[in-house]
Amino acid sequence: MPRSSRPTPDRLESLAKMDDLERFCRRLPKAELHLHIEGALEPELMFELARRNDVELPFRSVDEVRSAYDFTDLQSFLDIYYRAAAVLRTETDFFDLMKAYLGRADAEGVRRAEIFFDPQTHTGRGIEFGTFMRAFRRAIEEGREQYGVSVDLILCVLRHLSPEEAVTTLGQAMPYRDWFMGVGLDSSEVGNPPERFEEVFRIARSEGLRVVAHAGEEGPPSYVWGALDVLGAERIDHGVRAAEDESLIDRLLADRVPLTMCPLSNVKLRVIGRLEDHPVGRLLRKGLLVSINSDDPAYFGGYVAENYTATARALDLSREELVTIARNSFEAAFLSEQERLTFLQELEDFRVNRDRARRGAD
Numbered sequence: 001m002p003r004s005s006r007p008t009p010d011r012l013e014s015l016a017k018m019d020d021l022e023r024f025c026r027r028l029p030k031a032e033l034h035l036h037i038e039g040a041l042e043p044e045l046m047f048e049l050a051r052r053n054d055v056e057l058p059f060r061s062v063d064e065v066r067s068a069y070d071f072t073d074l075q076s077f078l079d080i081y082y083r084a085a086a087v088l089r090t091e092t093d094f095f096d097l098m099k100a101y102l103g104r105a106d107a108e109g110v111r112r113a114e115i116f117f118d119p120q121t122h123t124g125r126g127i128e129f130g131t132f133m134r135a136f137r138r139a140i141e142e143g144r145e146q147y148g149v150s151v152d153l154i155l156c157v158l159r160h161l162s163p164e165e166a167v168t169t170l171g172q173a174m175p176y177r178d179w180f181m182g183v184g185l186d187s188s189e190v191g192n193p194p195e196r197f198e199e200v201f202r203i204a205r206s207e208g209l210r211v212v213a214h215a216g217e218e219g220p221p222s223y224v225w226g227a228l229d230v231l232g233a234e235r236i237d238h239g240v241r242a243a244e245d246e247s248l249i250d251r252l253l254a255d256r257v258p259l260t261m262c263p264l265s266n267v268k269l270r271v272i273g274r275l276e277d278h279p280v281g282r283l284l285r286k287g288l289l290v291s292i293n294s295d296d297p298a299y300f301g302g303y304v305a306e307n308y309t310a311t312a313r314a315l316d317l318s319r320e321e322l323v324t325i326a327r328n329s330f331e332a333a334f335l336s337e338q339e340r341l342t343f344l345q346e347l348e349d350f351r352v353n354r355d356r357a358r359r360g361a362d
Helices: 010-028 042-052 062-067 072-089 091-107 118-121 127-149 163-179 193-206 220-227 238-244 247-254 263-268 280-283 305-315 319-332 337-360
Strands: 028-038 111-116 149-156 182-186 210-215 235-236 258-262 289-291
Touching: 010 305, 010 319, 028 235, 028 258, 028 289, 028 305, 028 319, 042 062, 042 091, 072 118, 072 235, 091 111, 111 182, 111 319, 111 337, 118 127, 118 163, 118 305, 127 149, 127 163, 127 193, 149 163, 149 280, 163 193, 182 193, 193 210, 193 220, 220 235, 220 238, 220 247, 238 247, 238 280, 258 280, 263 305, 280 289, 280 305, 280 319, 289 305, 289 319, 305 319, 319 337
Parallel strands: 028 111, 111 149, 149 182, 182 210, 210 235, 235 258, 258 289
Antiparallel strands: none
16 A cells, blocks of 8 residues: 555654744744845845836846855855845835835834835935935835834944045935934954954944944954944844854953844855854853844745744743743843833733643643
């Protein structure tokens, strides 16, 4: 007789647990603190905008785009990332990009999003600053009404460009000061230490802006030290290499410095060889304020819920540890205390109701 394809009871139980984990991670209330809006440009929207704006792409199809996402390092990703951003031309384009992300965020349990944007990627192509700022503002306001997601923007300066250009960019942004709440540092890390950007971060702090910085992704632990001590960074974005420096771990723990980690991104860019080797679980268990985020989800194979789910499976994280990570995300967010308490109460209600439902099922 042919072998039956019907799943065994053990297999059915395994599938049920898998589905339960996916549902849990999707419904878990959380903040996303490390998301580049340009990195949420899905291939389908990329092609739509290319047609809309008569932009020639180096790809013939959505499948060909996705097959190109076999990156060897951060720079190989950035080469495609900046090229794809060329399809963003008009206020409508930037609006559609932001609104699409907010819809996905709402579906994945995101209650608070602090979103990076890269002005130099656009102004360097002749796009007027107000074009994307007005679009982002309008999409955020509509998204708040439609989805109830709390959103703020963080302007990032590109570290592969000069510190002088970074200062100029911040100056261009100041007419829109009320529309963004922080300044960050991103792009090619190796060879571009944070100390180069001391001046622009000094200006940002003097203007009352919150400050964060990508550090310790591909760069060494010393870049994390520099981001903290020279730039005054309140959060470290990525911080994977911090796991190599025990004294730095002690500093991050003592000062409660958040790390906004992006596991699927780190594997996709070969910062980490396997998800099973990612330090987020070890750092969490040491008591560090780590969170899980999606970085550039259109390129790295998963939005924030997929990052939670895949990381939980790879590192055998418990539901309670996932709740702790979500709690960390709200603790690390730049929120008023009343807003923070509201989100933390929603998270606690989620945890209690889930525990009650599980006891009822038993």
